[in-house]
Amino acid sequence: MPQLSTDPPIDDLAGLALFNQVSQILGSSLDLTQVLNQVMDAIIQLTGAERGFLMLVGRDTPELDLRAGRNVDRVTIDGDEMEVSRTVISRVVEKGQPVLTYNAQEDPRFSQQMSVVGYALRSVMCAPLWARGKILGAVYVDNRVRSGVFSESQLSTLATFANQAAMAIENARLFTMTDQALAARVEELSILQRIDRELNTSLDFDRVMDLALEWAVKLADADGGMLLLLEEGAETARVVASRGRDAAPDRVPLAHPAISHVLANGESVVMHGPVSAQSVDGTPAIAQVAVPIKREGRVTALLALESSRENIFDEDKVAFLERLADHAAIAIENVRLYDAVVAATDAKSTLISLVSHELRVPMTSIKGYTEMLEAGAAGPVTEMQLEFLDTIQRSVDRMSVLVSDLSDINRMESGRLRLDSGPVDLADVIDEAVAGLQTQFVAKGQTVSVDIPDDLPSVLADRSRTVQILTNLLSNANKYSPKGRPVTVTAENVDREGRRFLRVAVTDQGIGITPEDQAQLFTQFFRSLDPAVRDETGWGLGLSIVKMMVEAQGGAITVESTPGVGSCFAFTLAVADDS
Ligand code: ADP
Numbered sequence: 001m002p003q004l005s006t007d008p009p010i011d012d013l014a015g016l017a018l019f020n021q022v023s024q025i026l027g028s029s030l031d032l033t034q035v036l037n038q039v040m041d042a043i044i045q046l047t048g049a050e051r052g053f054l055m056l057v058g059r060d061t062p063e064l065d066l067r068a069g070r071n072v073d074r075v076t077i078d079g080d081e082m083e084v085s086r087t088v089i090s091r092v093v094e095k096g097q098p099v100l101t102y103n104a105q106e107d108p109r110f111s112q113q114m115s116v117v118g119y120a121l122r123s124v125m126c127a128p129l130w131a132r133g134k135i136l137g138a139v140y141v142d143n144r145v146r147s148g149v150f151s152e153s154q155l156s157t158l159a160t161f162a163n164q165a166a167m168a169i170e171n172a173r174l175f176t177m178t179d180q181a182l183a184a185r186v187e188e189l190s191i192l193q194r195i196d197r198e199l200n201t202s203l204d205f206d207r208v209m210d211l212a213l214e215w216a217v218k219l220a221d222a223d224g225g226m227l228l229l230l231e232e233g234a235e236t237a238r239v240v241a242s243r244g245r246d247a248a249p250d251r252v253p254l255a256h257p258a259i260s261h262v263l264a265n266g267e268s269v270v271m272h273g274p275v276s277a278q279s280v281d282g283t284p285a286i287a288q289v290a291v292p293i294k295r296e297g298r299v300t301a302l303l304a305l306e307s308s309r310e311n312i313f314d315e316d317k318v319a320f321l322e323r324l325a326d327h328a329a330i331a332i333e334n335v336r337l338y339d340a341v342v343a344a345t346d347a348k349s350t351l352i353s354l355v356s357h358e359l360r361v362p363m364t365s366i367k368g369y370t371e372m373l374e375a376g377a378a379g380p381v382t383e384m385q386l387e388f389l390d391t392i393q394r395s396v397d398r399m400s401v402l403v404s405d406l407s408d409i410n411r412m413e414s415g416r417l418r419l420d421s422g423p424v425d426l427a428d429v430i431d432e433a434v435a436g437l438q439t440q441f442v443a444k445g446q447t448v449s450v451d452i453p454d455d456l457p458s459v460l461a462d463r464s465r466t467v468q469i470l471t472n473l474l475s476n477a478n479k480y481s482p483k484g485r486p487v488t489v490t491a492e493n494v495d496r497e498g499r500r501f502l503r504v505a506v507t508d509q510g511i512g513i514t515p516e517d518q519a520q521l522f523t524q525f526f527r528s529l530d531p532a533v534r535d536e537t538g539w540g541l542g543l544s545i546v547k548m549m550v551e552a553q554g555g556a557i558t559v560e561s562t563p564g565v566g567s568c569f570a571f572t573l574a575v576a577d578d579s
Contacts, residue, residue, distance in 0.1 A: 049141030056137035129166035199331035212328035225305035423458035433470035481510030505570035512563035
C-alpha cells in the first residue's frame with residue numbers, strides 16, 4: 001500500500017496532488033483503524049495544523065468518541081482545556097456545517113469560554129463527516145497562539161476531504177460489521193454443529209433434554225432454566241430438565257405468564273421486571289425468556305431461561321435460542337422415534353417368544369401322537385390312513401421349522417442368541433447334516449458327495465449352529481435342484497487378513513439364481529418368483545439366519561450362481577488352534 005509523504009504543509013497545487021493521493025489510499029483500505037489514521041495524517045498535512053483529531057458518533061449512543069488524534073490524546077480531550085474544541089465539534093455534528101474561526105479569542109461564538117482564554121486558542125477548523133445522508137462524526141484541527149492559520153479555501157478542502165474520508169470510514173465500518181456478522185454466524189453454526197453432534201449421539205431422552213438446556217443456559221448467559229414438556233390434556237407442563245436451582249418443581253402450571261404467552265402465540269417471549277416476569281415458583285424474576293420447541297408446527301415443549309440481569313435476553317440471543325430449539329426439536333423427535341421403535345421391537349420380540357413357546361407344546365403332542373398312530377399303537381392302520389398321517393407329519397415338521405426359525409431370528413435381533421463356541425470337527429458336522437437330510441435326498445434320487453482333506457483342522461464354532469448352517473444350505477440344494485442332480489460338499493484352508501479359516505462350500509447343479517435375486521438372497525422372507533422355487537415349501541428365512549449365524553461366529557458367506565447351471569454357497573469359519 002502506498003504511504004503518505006511526510007513533508008511539511010503544502011500549497012494549493014501540491015495540496016490537490018496530496019488530496020488525490022490520499023483519496024486513492026483511502027479507497028483501497030477496509031481496515032477501519034488504518035483508514036482513520038490515514039485520514040488524520042492527511043488532514044494535518046493538508047491544513048498544516050498543530051494538532052487535530054477525529055471523533056465518531058457511537059453506534060448505539062449519540063456520544064462522540066475519539067477515534068484518531070495527532071498531538072492530542074484522550075486525557076487532553078477529556079480535560080478542561082478542550083472545552084471549546086468539544087463545543088465546536090458538537091455544533092458541527094449537530095448542524096452538519098463546517099466551522100472556521102481565525103481567532104477564537106475574538107470570535108463571539110467562543111471567546112467567553114475558559115479554554116479559549118486559558119489556552120490561547122486562536123485558529124480552529126472543523127468539518128462534519130457526511131456519509132449516506134448521515135453524520136458519522138467530525139474532523140477537527142486547531143492551532144494555538146497563531147491566528148489566521150486556516151483559510152476559507154482550506155476549510156472547503158477539509159470539508160470535501162471529510163466527505164471522501166467519511167465514505168471510506170463508512171465502507172470500512174460496514175465491512176467490519178459484515179465481517180463481524182459473518183464471523184458471529186460462522187461461530188453460531190459451528191456451535192450448533194457441536195450441539196447437534198452431542199444431541200444426536202445420545203438416544204437417551206433425559207440426556208438429550210439436559211444437553212439442550214445446558215447449551216441454552218450457557219450460550220444465553222442465563223442464570224438457569226428449565227425444559228418443559230407439554231402433555232396432552234394436562235394443565236401443567238412436566239419439567240424434564242432444570243439448571244441453576246437447587247430444587248426444581250416436577251411440574252409448572254400452563255397458566256404461568258411466560259408459558260401461557262408462548263402457548264397462545266406460538267412465539268418466543270421475553271419478560272422483564274418483577275411484575276410480568278415470574279419464576280416458575282411464582283417469585284418475581286428480573287428477566288425471563290420462553291422459547292417454543294415445535295413439532296410439525298405444534299408447540300410440544302418449551303425452553304424457559306431466567307436471569308437476574310435486565311435486558312440480557314436481546315434479539316440476537318432470542319434468535320439464537322430459537323434456532324437451538326429447532327435443533328433440539330429434531331433431537332427430541334429422534335429420541336421419540338427411537339423409543340417408539342425400541343418399544344415396538346420389544347413388543348414383537350415378546351410376542352414371538354410367547355407364540356413360539358405356545359406353539360411348540362401342541363406341535364410336540366401332534367407329532368408324538370401321529371408317530372404313535374403310524375406305529376399302530378391304537379390299532380391297525382390302513383394304507384390311506386398312513387398316507388394322511390404322513391401329510392400331518394410333514395405339515396408339523398414345516399411348522400416346527402418356521403417356529404424355530406422365527407425364534408432364532410428373534411434371539412439374534414435382540415442380541416439374546418447364545419453361542420457355545422469351542423473346537424468343532426467339520427467332517428463330523430458335515431456327516432451329521434447330510435445324514436439328517438438323507439430321506440429328502442433319497443426321495444429325489446440325489447447323491448451328496450463330501451470331498452474334504454483328511455487333515456482338516458478344527459474350527460472355532462458352536463457345533464449345533466454349524467450343523468444348522470449346513471443343513472439349511474444342503475436343504476436348499478436338495479429343494480432347488482431337479483431329481484438326480486448331484487450335490488457336493490467341499491472344505492479347504494483359506495487365509496483372510498492374516499488369519500486361517502476353513503471355507504466350506506455346498507455346490508449344486510440346480511435351477512441357479514439370477515443376479516437380481518442374488519442381491520436379495522439374504523433378506524428375510526425373500527423367495528424367488530421362479531415357479532420351481534414356489535413349488536417347494538419355504539418361508540424365505542433360512543439364508544438370512546445362515547448369514548447372521550456365520551457372521552456372529554466371525555465368518556462370511558458368499559454365493560456364486562448361474563441360472564440353469566447351478567449354485568455354490570460357501571461360508572468361512574475361523575480355524576480353532578490359530579493363535
Ligand atoms: P426358503 O428356502 O425357505 O425359500 P431361504 O432363505 O433358504 O428360504 O432361501 C431364499 C431363496 O433363495 C429361495 O426361496 C430361493 O429362491 C433361493 N435359493 C436359496 N438356495 C438356493 C439354491 N441352492 N438354488 C437356487 N435358489 C436358491
